[in-house]
Amino acid sequence: MKFGIVGYKGRMGNEVKLLFEEKGHEFVWGYDKDGEYFSQTPELIIDFSLPEVLEKTIEFVKNFKVPLIIGTTGLSEEQLQSLKLLSQEIPIVQSYNFSIGIQLFLKVVDLLKEYIDGWDIEIVEAHHRFKKDKPSGTAKMIKECLEKEVPISSLRLGNVPGDHILYLANLGEVLTISHRALSRRAFADGVYKSANFILNKENGFYIFEDVMFEN
Numbered sequence: 001m002k003f004g005i006v007g008y009k010g011r012m013g014n015e016v017k018l019l020f021e022e023k024g025h026e027f028v029w030g031y032d033k034d035g036e037y038f039s040q041t042p043e044l045i046i047d048f049s050l051p052e053v054l055e056k057t058i059e060f061v062k063n064f065k066v067p068l069i070i071g072t073t074g075l076s077e078e079q080l081q082s083l084k085l086l087s088q089e090i091p092i093v094q095s096y097n098f099s100i101g102i103q104l105f106l107k108v109v110d111l112l113k114e115y116i117d118g119w120d121i122e123i124v125e126a127h128h129r130f131k132k133d134k135p136s137g138t139a140k141m142i143k144e145c146l147e148k149e150v151p152i153s154s155l156r157l158g159n160v161p162g163d164h165i166l167y168l169a170n171l172g173e174v175l176t177i178s179h180r181a182l183s184r185r186a187f188a189d190g191v192y193k194s195a196n197f198i199l200n201k202e203n204g205f206y207i208f209e210d211v212m213f214e215n
């Protein structure tokens, strides 16, 4: 496939580009701070940038009329709504975490949440010192899945790709669910799965859960 990336010079943009090229696909378009790279029209666009770039991304996918996969975190409720509106015209996969492990983590949380009334619940996330948003998008997803007000502690440590821990405790025990991304490849792999998923899809707003558990 011929793919394009918004934020192609960044950490995730680079990792996604590398992985797709290793699989034999062609990087034909990119957008970053210093402008556009164009060699051909892309068949899909992947966005790992910043929330303030979203308007530009929407303009590009509308012009090219191609599917969008977006992993950028820190989007406002209004921005998520504008993506949902856009999904009436093109297929979109959106997720704050494209790793398989976090999807499984969320399944476990969904299973246990009805049994933890009265427990103390805390989320701790740790990421590299360059991360701009706080708390992480994934921590917000875990909280949303719990359907409770839960405190989130954010650590910014060296070069950590992404750790999430959920602590649940009653007076007699502590239950811990934890996930560590060992490298950005874990997220890029999920983006690759999403690309194969979205090329055959009707317009609509999909999340990574739809990609993972399609059948």
Ligand SMILES: NC(=O)C1=CN([C@@H]2O[C@H](COP(=O)(O)OP(=O)(O)OC[C@H]3O[C@@H](n4cnc5c(N)ncnc54)[C@H](O)[C@@H]3O)[C@@H](O)[C@H]2O)C=CC1
Residues within 6 Å of the ligand: 006, 007, 008, 009, 010, 011, 012, 013, 031, 032, 033, 034, 048, 049, 050, 052, 053, 070, 071, 072, 073, 074, 095, 096, 097, 098, 099, 133, 187
């Ligand atoms: N959903 C997921 O699985 C994951 C999401 N992320 C998210 O992806 C995003 C990017 O993360 P990283 O690659 O680590 O950041 P990064 O800072 O390395 O990359 C962001 C890229 O966007 C570009 N950019 C910034 N402002 C711009 C502008 N105004 N116009 C055009 N380009 C602009 C930067 O130059 C940079 O190349 C963050 O929101 C992060 O939280 C990161 C990892 C996994």
Ligand SMILES: O=C(O)C1=N[C@H](C(=O)O)C[C@H](O)C1
Residues within 6 Å of the ligand: 073, 096, 097, 127, 131, 132, 135, 136, 137, 138, 139, 161, 162, 163
């Ligand atoms: O910025 C990152 O690096 C990451 N961001 C995502 C988030 O905010 O949850 C996902 C991952 O943990 C890495």
